Amino acid sequence: MNTSTKTNVTVVDHPLAQQLLTRLRDYTTPTHEFRQKALLLSQFLAYEAMRDLTAREAGVETPLGPGKGVVLPDYVVIAPILRAGLVLAQAAQEIMPPTARVYHVGLKRDEETLQAISYYSKLPDKLPSDSKVYVLDPMLATGGSAVAAIQLFINLNVKDIHLVSFLAAPEGIKHVQTSCPRVKITIASIDECLNEHGYIVPGLGDAGDRIFGT
Numbered sequence: 747m748n749t750s751t752k753t754n755v756t757v758v759d760h761p762l763a764q765q766l767l768t769r770l771r772d773y774t775t776p777t778h779e780f781r782q783k784a785l786l787l788s789q790f791l792a793y794e795a796m797r798d799l800t801a802r803e804a805g806v807e808t809p810l811g812p813g814k815g816v817v818l819p820d821y822v823v824i825a826p827i828l829r830a831g832l833v834l835a836q837a838a839q840e841i842m843p844p845t846a847r848v849y850h851v852g853l854k855r856d857e858e859t860l861q862a863i864s865y866y867s868k869l870p871d872k873l874p875s876d877s878k879v880y881v882l883d884p885m886l887a888t889g890g891s892a893v894a895a896i897q898l899f900i901n902l903n904v905k906d907i908h909l910v911s912f913l914a915a916p917e918g919i920k921h922v923q924t925s926c927p928r929v930k931i932t933i934a935s936i937d938e939c940l941n942e943h944g945y946i947v948p949g950l951g952d953a954g955d956r957i958f959g960t
């Protein structure tokens with residue numbers, strides 16, 4: 747897949763991913779198509795983000811005899827930020843090894859203050875320090891939600907954290923890079939700016955509402 751990488755940020759510029767994103771941006775795209783295209787784009791981004799998994803060599807028996815294969819690391823965590831991150835989690839789970847754990851992080855952005863408010867978190871007390879965590883949220887706007895979710899895993903001593911989003915505002919990327927400089931980011935586009943309500947411009951509107959038809 748063709749990507750451009752700069753300071754831990756990978757923008758997936760594959761034309762098929764960009765075409766899916768275009769359908770998501772279009773305000774006339776109906777909910778059922780939005781969800782379908784969101785799942786496909788999620789899969790693209792998940793494949794690209796998970797390129798950094800370290801696979802171990804392992805043998806495999808084919809119908810014609812022994813061959814070379816790989817096994818993926820044991821401790822991979824998918825952490826969707828509710829609600830909109832669920833679409834990315836669904837796609838990621840399809841392509842992940844069955845041992846991948848899913849930990850949901852419930853955050854709601856206060857529309858006045860733009861601060862992320864936690865309403866659900868059921869993380870374990872401990873995670874192996876070599877865990878690989880993918881924090882999933884389609885929208886990186888001010889970055890408040892992403893940083894709050896990432897911080898939960900930093901507090902558990904996880905070092906290898908990767909944020910996967912559809913769209914980012916430059917302000918959100920800067921916030922994540924300043925607060926959590928080791929975190930890698932995979933996205934389909936860096937948009938122009940935030941508007942006065944903290945929405946990404948041009949963006950795609952409210953991701954949760956468009957995915958769930960609310």
Ligand code: PRP
Nearest residue numbers: 828829830854855887888889890891954
């Ligand atoms: C949206 C989006 C992110 C957050 C981004 O969720 O899915 O989680 O806003 O904004 P930020 O970068 O400024 O924090 P929202 O809080 O609207 O909740 P929802 O997914 O339930 O709609």
Ligand code: URA
Nearest residue numbers: 887945946951952953
């Ligand atoms: N949340 C969204 O769903 N969209 C934005 O543009 C910003 C925050």
